[in-house]
Amino acid sequence: MADPILQISRLNKSFGPVHVLKDVDLNIYPGEVTALVGDNGAGKSTIVKCIAGINNIDSGEIRFEGRPVTIADPRDATALGIEFVYQDLALADNLDITQNMFLGREISRYRSFLSDGEMERQARATLASLSVRTVSSVRQLVANLSGGQRQTVAIAKAVLWNSKVVFLDEPTAALGVAQTRQVLDLVRRLADQGRGVVLISHNMNDVMEVADRVAALYLGRVAAEVHTKDTTTTQIVELITSGRSGELGLAQTVASESI
């Protein structure tokens, strides 16, 4: 099996007195979808933000393609080739779809003059590849989009860039049936193109369908990292709710002391 493209080891993160992530170990493999599951408040989004350079980490090591890296700033993550769909989407309402998709990485001529036409073309091509049918113009302001449309734009923004790893934090939460299907297919396709994909989701059916591995987070600890084909939905649900499931999961003592 390939080496992990992204290795996170003994990651710790506290917000003031609250110890949110405790010695988190997580491996992301190229060509695979890793599902990150856990109850509300387990710390999934916090992991994403730590790797994105939005939250700085207290301790721990991040290795990318085997090299230890420091991600102190969102630009560091981008430079490595890691893309994110945030749970809160992080779109600027006063900009249009294209402007949001290229924000911070605009295509320009003479160093700083915007090439709007070219950006629009690529935005349109990306959205079209997601089979978006309800957006009538890439020049529409994001403020005027529906919740699902906004989510689609956030996904398109991550898909636009030729990345190596993609994190999607509950990307289908606001989507309808057809669009959810599209996104699940997309997640699979991204992995099949050789990227490492991390999917955060509360929907076990989706997880079982597209993920190759599942990492269950329980109160800020990784309870288990398992192959989807070796496990059942029931086991994963147990890992999420109690941190252990039969042989799998945290030792009894650890599981109870984390509470």
Place this chain on the structure above:
Amino acid sequence: MSSTTPETNVEAGALPAAPDGGFALDVEEKSIGDAVRGWVGKLRTGDPGALPSVLGLVVLGIIFSQVSDRFLSALNLGNLPGQGAYIAVIALGLVFVLLLGEIDLSAGTAGGACAAFAAVGVFKGSLDDGLPGFLYWALVIGMVCAIALAVLLKTYAGAAVVAVGLVLILTNLTQHLVPALVAAICIGAAIGIFNGWLVAKVGIPSFVATLALFLAWQGVLQFALSGQPINTSNYDLWRDLTYGTLSVAQSWILTIVLVAGFIGYTVLRSVRSKAAGLAHESLNLVLARGGAVAAVAIVLTYLACRDRGTFAVKQGIPVPAAIAIVLMIACTILLTKTTWGRHLYATGGNAEAARRAGIDVVHMKVTAFAICSAFGALGGVMLASSQSSASLDLGSGNVLLFSVAAAVIGGTSLFGGRGRPRDAILGALVIAIIPNGLLLRPSLGAQWQSVITGVVLLIAAAVDAISRRRAARG
């Protein structure tokens, strides 16, 4: 990332071919009809654009033409730019800060202090001798600190501008008028860097930080002038900033350059995008719009070039109008055509999203404040010009509030993310036309000015609020 790999998946061809997508509104070629429909659509989604301020100007114009038949005379209208230019310039600078959802209450008095430094420099022949001793050194040390701060906050352009000002001061080139005025603008930039640092780095709300400095700069201005106003009308160039006109030839050259530049740019963009297979405006649309702009510009220039003087010949585009228009165009290009401008809008719309997109939010704020104060300094210089004096209350009083009102009347939001340089100019015209019209009928006292300006501002804010609410309700 290595430069050999394509940046986006579209370039890499990694995306599946699109089954013909929607994007019904993204027509390949935008016709005149599409442009009109787009404009109406914008109106209906709560973005009235320039419409309210233009309507306001027309209504006020009609009212004042009834108040006095001198209102529509060429002489009176020709004086209007000189009466409103300093507000327009300060408001232009404020747009940058307002776009971030911040405010700079100190732009007026800071600008007054900067103009006073310039006045002392030329009048006394040396800033070193002309300023009270401690103030000269405070100025020099302050500028050095501003350079250091700017470098620390990676605002290198700002640091360069301040450095130019510092050199002008230290070499005493400020005894000549042009370098003195340039130095004033550079001092403004230094003040703005300081403001930006207080707001973005120290974390003081901009309202409070700049309120404090609004007061402080008033005192600095009085120190600088040592309690004596300085007459500026003896300096031809300084006086001309308000009262001068371009020669007829210069007027036509300016108009032709601007109009040809606009038409040339839009035609080139249309042709190039078409060749590259991108969405573009049809040549008909470009030429129709360009023709309309040209017609308006030519008529205005023609009118401006007729003699409107009473005693001596007075003809040509007023210098203050030329300054305001050129600055407006420069700001528009900066804000809408450059990555920096895009990042400024993004920061004002959603600072957290901007930060996650890798934009240095602190840098954006510091630059915006620096630009604002630099424009404030130029505004102060123009205000001194229109008053013929660097007075002891230069830039205080209502100057700043009128400038904020101008930006808001034009359509700039105080909550950030929405606003255009054009707003500042149109709003300043509205603000300036009120005293202009009222003064033609001395029986209408000055008290009317405040009342009417206030009512106009309220109406503008109401139009804005109502159009957005209707848009939100759908």
